[in-house]
Amino acid sequence: MKKIKLFSRYDLLVLIAISALAIILLVPNLFASKSLTATITVDGEVIERVDLSSATGFREIKLESDPAVKVRIENGRICVVEAECEDKLCVNCGWLESDGAMAVCLPAKVVVSVDGSKASDEAPDVITY
Amino acid sequence: MKKAKKKVVSIVAVVLCAAVVIGLVSYDYIKSSNEVNKTYIAMGTVISSSISGKDAEKATAEIEEAINGLETACLSWRAEESDVWRINLNAGKDVSVSRETAAWIGRALDISADSDGAFDITVGKLTQLWNIGSGKEKLPDKETIKVLLEDVGYKKVMVSNTSVKIDSFQAIDLGAIGKGIACDVIRDILKEYDVKDAVISVGGSVLIFGNKASVGIANPDNSSQYMATVEVDNQSISTSGDYERFFEAEGKKYHHILDPESGYPAVTDLRSVTVICDSGLDCDALSTACFILGYRESLELLEKYEAQAVFVFDNHTVSVTDGLKNDFKLTSNDYTVE
Amino acid sequence: MKTKTFTQNLALVGILSAQAIALSYLESLIPVIPGFPPGAKPGLSNIVTMFSAGALGIWQTFYITLAKAIFAGVTRGLTAFLTSLAGGLLSTAVALILLRNKNNKLGYVGIGIICAVCHNIGQLCVACVISGTPELFTSYGPFLLLAAGATGFLTGTILKYVMPALEKQMKFIIKSN
Numbered sequence: 001m002k003k004i005k006l007f008s009r010y011d012l013l014v015l016i017a018i019s020a021l022a023i024i025l026l027v028p029n030l031f032a033s034k035s036l037t038a039t040i041t042v043d044g045e046v047i048e049r050v051d052l053s054s055a056t057g058f059r060e061i062k063l064e065s066d067p068a069v070k071v072r073i074e075n076g077r078i079c080v081v082e083a084e085c086e087d088k089l090c091v092n093c094g095w096l097e098s099d100g101a102m103a104v105c106l107p108a109k110v111v112v113s114v115d116g117s118k119a120s121d122e123a124p125d126v127i128t129y
Numbered sequence: 130m131k132k133a134k135k136k137v138v139s140i141v142a143v144v145l146c147a148a149v150v151i152g153l154v155s156y157d158y159i160k161s162s163n164e165v166n167k168t169y170i171a172m173g174t175v176i177s178s179s180i181s182g183k184d185a186e187k188a189t190a191e192i193e194e195a196i197n198g199l200e201t202a203c204l205s206w207r208a209e210e211s212d213v214w215r216i217n218l219n220a221g222k223d224v225s226v227s228r229e230t231a232a233w234i235g236r237a238l239d240i241s242a243d244s245d246g247a248f249d250i251t252v253g254k255l256t257q258l259w260n261i262g263s264g265k266e267k268l269p270d271k272e273t274i275k276v277l278l279e280d281v282g283y284k285k286v287m288v289s290n291t292s293v294k295i296d297s298f299q300a301i302d303l304g305a306i307g308k309g310i311a312c313d314v315i316r317d318i319l320k321e322y323d324v325k326d327a328v329i330s331v332g333g334s335v336l337i338f339g340n341k342a343s344v345g346i347a348n349p350d351n352s353s354q355y356m357a358t359v360e361v362d363n364q365s366i367s368t369s370g371d372y373e374r375f376f377e378a379e380g381k382k383y384h385h386i387l388d389p390e391s392g393y394p395a396v397t398d399l400r401s402v403t404v405i406c407d408s409g410l411d412c413d414a415l416s417t418a419c420f421i422l423g424y425r426e427s428l429e430l431l432e433k434y435e436a437q438a439v440f441v442f443d444n445h446t447v448s449v450t451d452g453l454k455n456d457f458k459l460t461s462n463d464y465t466v467e
Numbered sequence: 468m469k470t471k472t473f474t475q476n477l478a479l480v481g482i483l484s485a486q487a488i489a490l491s492y493l494e495s496l497i498p499v500i501p502g503f504p505p506g507a508k509p510g511l512s513n514i515v516t517m518f519s520a521g522a523l524g525i526w527q528t529f530y531i532t533l534a535k536a537i538f539a540g541v542t543r544g545l546t547a548f549l550t551s552l553a554g555g556l557l558s559t560a561v562a563l564i565l566l567r568n569k570n571n572k573l574g575y576v577g578i579g580i581i582c583a584v585c586h587n588i589g590q591l592c593v594a595c596v597i598s599g600t601p602e603l604f605t606s607y608g609p610f611l612l613l614a615a616g617a618t619g620f621l622t623g624t625i626l627k628y629v630m631p632a633l634e635k636q637m638k639f640i641i642k643s644n
Contacts (some may be wrong), residue, residue, distance in 0.1 A: 004521075004566075004571070004573075004574060004578070004627075005574040005575070006570055006574050006576060006623075006624065006627045007574040007575070007576045007577075008573055008574035008577065009575045010572045010573050010574070010577055011573055011576045011577030011580070013574075013577075014573065014576075014577040014578065014580050014581060015577075015616060015620075018325060018580060018584060018612055018613075018615070018616045019613065019616065021609075021612060022609040022610075022616075023289070023609070023610040024612045025605055025608050025609040025612070026609040039168070040170060040343045041169065042172070043169070044167070044169035044170075044193065052153055063284050087264045089165070090533075093353070101353065102168075102353075104170070104175050104567055106170060106173065106174075106175075109169075109170040109589050110211040111168045111170065111175060113167065113168055113177075115166075123314060123343075123345075124342075124343040124344050124345035124358045125179075125328050125342040125343050125344065126177075126179075126328050126334055126335050126337075126342065126344055126345070127328050127330075127333070127344070127346070127347055127355050128334070128335045128344055128345070128346060128347065128366050128367055128403055129333035129347035129352050129370065
């Protein structure tokens with residue numbers, strides 16, 4: 001077996017490389033933007049998934065549900081703007097813009113939900129009401 | 130030269146071995162860490178399920194089917210030919226029902242007896258009269274309530290293994306425990322499959338299967354937010370609160386939790402009660418009973434069913450049963466723990 | 468010095484496996500080191516596998532790694548077996564390449580660090596897959612890399628100083644067989 005030194009100058013390179021790699025990997029962690037996805041389902045079928053964090057501008061989706069429901073996506077948030085049902089509970093939910101937010105139209109069987117990286121480690125997995 | 134080549138081949142072999150092992154392991158575990166999330170509407174409420182494990186897809190599909198079947202076959206008082214519908218239609222007669230339905234009603238009656246009638250499934254006609262949550266509520270007149278109140282009474286319900294008989298003028302309503310029953314049915318389905326863990330909410334009644342999960346308790350002042358969290362381990366948890374369904378008339382707020390004694394929404398200093406125990410049915414029934422009984426009278430009942438609870442009062446204070454102290458965490462500054 | 472007979476190999480692999488296992492067991496007694504991510508262990512048994520990679524051969528080292536993984540599996544379950552095997556195989560492969568390369572310019576410290584890093588990468592791969600959270604790689608990875616830098620430094624240095632003892636042990640076994 002060849003004689004090997006305890007510490008060669010190449011070891012220093014290894015150390016530097018490892019530290020640099022660790023730091024490079026850490027950087028996106030620190031600046032990670034929270035990703036948010038909105039899922040629109042009608043009667044259990046996923047109609048559309050929208051990446052809210054990258055959604056810019058303004059878009060409206062008319063859902064072919066009964067009664068009809070219209071959804072609007074705008075600058076990283078989503079809401080139900082029109083529903084031809086009686087109670088309008090879903091419209092009253094307003095803008096959905098954080099993880100776990102949800103608007104539901106029971107008669108139309110429409111669910112609009114927003115999922116994203118947890119706002120913090122403390123955020124619960126589910127809510128009882 | 131030849132030797133060096135042999136060495137290279139050997140090293141490549143070891144690296145390949147490592148790659149194959151990692152690959153195989155990856156494949157196996159990607160399958161088992163497979164998570165399926167689904168939100169849909171059934172039983173007149175929102176069901177959101179998050180299941181992980183090898184059989185997540187199959188379990189999710191079977192649960193959806195079972196929940197729809199549960200509503201039409203047993204629980205709904207609207208669905209024709211459901212067990213509850215037939216019991217109400219044939220009031221005064223023995224009605225043969227599925228073993229499960231009989232067992233659920235039997236359990237509900239036990240809790241009625243232990244809560245001195247604070248929880249009562251025979252308020253069916255009153256519930257229909259008030260019809261809170263329908264969007265078409267009207268304040269019922271006193272006389273009608275008084276008349277209907279005479280027929281309320283869990284003691285008049287007779288249950289055997291496969292049949293149920295109610296008094297001729299009674300009607301039962303399993304609405305208060307339907308979601309909890311669904312949680313129990315779901316738990317039984319999950320046990321049949323290779324599922325690691327699951328978090329399932331049936332309209333706010335939650336089942337935690339497998340690993341510990343953190344459950345937020347809705348803030349009564351703003352029910353889309355939570356005011357505290359509880360760590361729940363392989364149990365059910367559900368909440369009864371005055372903010373869920375209510376209407377306002379003549380400047381007064383009327384919520385949906387009716388007191389079987391008065392026929393009116395329960396008068397209490399509580400905003401909500403959250404109960405944690407092994408069975409979803411018990412959770413639902415106990416949270417309703419505790420809400421009506423009030424804090425003091427609830428403690429004994431909870432102890433009897435080995436349940437833990439969180440009480441939220443209208444003066445923004447919170448009480449937690451002893452067994453829950455370590456797992457409970459207040460997250461809203463608007464509330465204080467007593 | 469080289470092993471010649473099957474008996475010599477068998478005896479050496481046996482005793483080195485025992486030493487590696489003893490070291491992993493010792494390590495399991497150490498609580499989480501403050502400031503280090505949980506799961507980051509000094510990796511002392513790497514000392515043995517690195518020695519074996521340099522002084523013995525490829526298959527001998529492979530067997531020691533396997534023995535270590537089986538021990539982890541028997542004592543701590545399937546997951547531990549898989550993480551140990553994945554980490555062990557990766558770091559062993561790299562140690563073999565580095566220590567058997569005639570043009571190697573790295574010192575013990577450098578080799579120790581690279582082995583520790585590879586060991587952690589292997590383990591992290593399995594952990595990511597088992598928990599189904601690939602995000603672990605970016606969230607946990609940097610800390611494990613830094614930890615590997617420190618533990619690799621440690622194991623490399625120790626290897627340098629226990630080398631004579633290990634060689635003496637090897638000589639003794641070869642002579643007596």
